[in-house]
Amino acid sequence: MPKINQTIQTTPSFRVLSENQIEMIYSAALDVIQSTGARFHHEEALELFKNSEAVVTDGNLVRVPLSLVEKAIKCHPRKINLTGRTGKYKIKLEKDVVNFGTGSDLPFTYDRETGERRRTNYNDVVNAARIVDFLPNLDFFMSHGIVQDVPNPQVYDRHQFMAMLKGCTKPMVLTCVDGDGLKDLWKMASLFRGGEKEYRLEPLFVTYIEPISPLKNDKTAVEKLLFSAEKGIPCMYTPCPSSGATAPATMAGMLVQSLSETMMASVLTYLKNPGMPLIMGGVTTVLDMITTTYSYGAPELSLASAANTDISKWLGLPMFSTGGCTDSKVLDEQAAIESATSNFYAYLSGASLVHDVGYIDSGVNASLESLVMNDEIIGMIRQMGKGINTEDEYLALELIDKIGPGGEYLTSEHTLTHYKNWFQPRLQDRSDYETWVREGQKTMNDRIREETDRILKEHQPEPIDDKIQKELEQIIDAAEKRHSK
Template identity: 35%
Template sequence: MEETTAQRPTISLLQEESIKEIISSALRILEDPGIEIDNSEVLNILKQNGVMIDLEKRRAKLPEDLVKKCVKSTPKEVKLYNRGGKRRLLLKGNDVHFDPGSAAIHILDDGVIRKPVSSDLEKFVRLADFLEFIHAQSTALVITDVPERFVDRYRLYLVLKNSTKPVITGAFTKDGVHEMKKLLEIVGDKGNVAEKPMAVFDVCPTPPLEWSDITSQNLIDCARYGIPVEIVSMPLAGATAPATLAGAIVQHTAETLSGIVIAQLANPGAPCIYGGSPAIFDMRQGTTPMGAIETIMIDCAYAQIGKYLGLPTHAYLGLSDSKTVDSQSGFESALGIVLGALTGINMISGPGMLDFESCQSLEKLVIDNEICGMALRMIRGIQISEETLAEELIRKMGPGGHFLNSRHTLRWFRAEQFLPSALIDRLTTSLWQEKGSKNIYQKAREEVRRILSEHQPEALPPDIEKELDKMAEKWKPQK
């Protein structure tokens, strides 16, 4: 076939000079006032590497040369594998992948917002396992029928049982990473979760400029095991960060770089993803809108900084603040997904989520899957070649002709067009009426039921499933 070229469409919110200014400001903040860390082991690691520590304030002042050295030792790509050990995703450059938002404390079930239980997470995982443009799983719900101290590991267990896709997860306890690593070893490569990682752990600094005891412990534990982490800084512009977008991005940069330093000093070369979940603070309502255009702008801008540093990137986008699946949830999610894809963010977390990152909807997830597919088509760009320009074909058809029966059309229409599922209405009005005049939410409900009744995720080998079940027995819901 004739060689074609396609220019990948991109957006840019920051000029290179602005990126350099933001990084310089963040580096100065890391040195003064520094970062507060509520974990003695982490402080000791920093002290052993020459970092000035104020033990009374538990504050570490990170010198610029150390930060730059740690950024340099961070891998420039992260490979993620499926449950069978085959490489599935590459987080690098402008590659874009999607996973559901994680750790929702509610689920929208038949119009009712309620607390989720284990069976809800199982259904959610099975649904995500089926969806083509949801490339990875997440531990999407904080289940309430399991003892609190076991929730982090039991969620991962349910994902590993019900899907082959890589998973974005996280620990809620100091020993969580150790226990969750054992689960990953059972289904993967025993003793070496670093060689073919299938999980990424979120680790979240506390804004402004703090690391908690639990989260900083999770960070160094993952680093030592070689498990990839997403450093998810969460500044709230106007509340826990400056009200200006630039100021919030400076703080995000400082917090994220501090996590990279901690990880690299714990284990040089530990894989880190430059992530985040910032938001603006709505002064009128006292809320943190994830679908706000300014939130999306902060996400896309900090991702540019991550790219400038040569690191894999992540953001929480594709979420909505609506409490139900409606027009607001559609346009807010589409804005985030499309703009995030145009930015080239490697892992976009958020499909399925509502209500300020606190609620999951199965129906929204299948709708968002369509938006993700459209966004991926957009970033493929427009192919330019002699054949795609079709000058000779246009000349041949001439005025008044048509192209329906041409070989060129048959050859190219599927390659050029994203063909959505029946969820997206492209029917004539009369046919739409014949089929019941259904809106997208009604069709999404039907699609969720169909997938859950028909799709069976690939089963684990019996011996592995038995070992996995045995480990999880002590964590199971109390009857």
């Protein structure tokens, strides 16, 4: 007989902030926007604010009445669907659906041949793209490195997107130089959907934009925001405060400031064209007070990001969080510890996009091996997130009775069915000592390197159609010509 008054918890449940605490942070952020304000270094933005209920003083300091802020923040869609270029990979950005992916624009790459750190080039981005295209637990792609072997750094973004498209068929998050750059990337992406309106139904990428904390918005960031609002391009406005330096040293204070920065962007896009798909975010971490490094391995990064995710869920906005990254210069024990803990916390928090997987050297150096290691970590974490099923088949009462005291389960049908739901590591070693010695005493690092070699050798993503390839190149050539003048 089925029971009544039952609560079943199908997955683990985790939160950092209570609803009352979220309300406190939100309320404080409204006060910041209304009393302190933010600076905008962009003429059209200032005009938009001046023609609204907002007040502009001191040239570019914008303060907004909270009634307008609250109107704006309610206008963004609660979910965003993204589809990769071929249609094979689709992700949903919504509450408690967690997608993992890389970060972007690392100036250096760990060279696999020489073991040295060197400047990232076009081919490095193609390789990172191919790795991410292959790895089953990475769901979206950011460029990992920044393409620097191009004639003009002002158009690097178009080349970088091309490198990304070449190697990867998953949905993406893109950085760009300015509004003009974003326009080109959007045109390039639209080619895969056959038109601008069609593209809006199935966007391929989210635009990455960041304010400069505290409370400053530069010209190029605003250009990108306004273009995204105009065209309905999904975009994230993601502060990167360093607690203690560009934000308060308290996590709550940093969250208040970050939320104000994001909500200011919400107001601006509302004034331009309400309804832009907006993703909240932030790499909310601490400035290490010995080295002055902006830390990618600090536990405070994970704590503040998870709290920020609680706020995002309360606001009904998808969240761009951080994990799988490290301050370590190489892929060592520190890298593994920091990657694993940050991924796990971000996963439990239920953030929509967890990025920066594979960052080493405090967000400066790119490692392909780190991507491969993190794929395994994320596989484990997703398993832990599955929770416990307590239906009759799973309680296995009949089976326990049938096998009885002193029996064995190895040969039962029940085992054959259910062991398949376990996590099977691809790279971790669980062999006995003798076997391990016989097979060459390989460390995790050895196995990661071999797997990375194998993927790079074997995995080829579905190629881009010739016609689209040509059209993509035309857009890039035109941009080069415009900028060479």
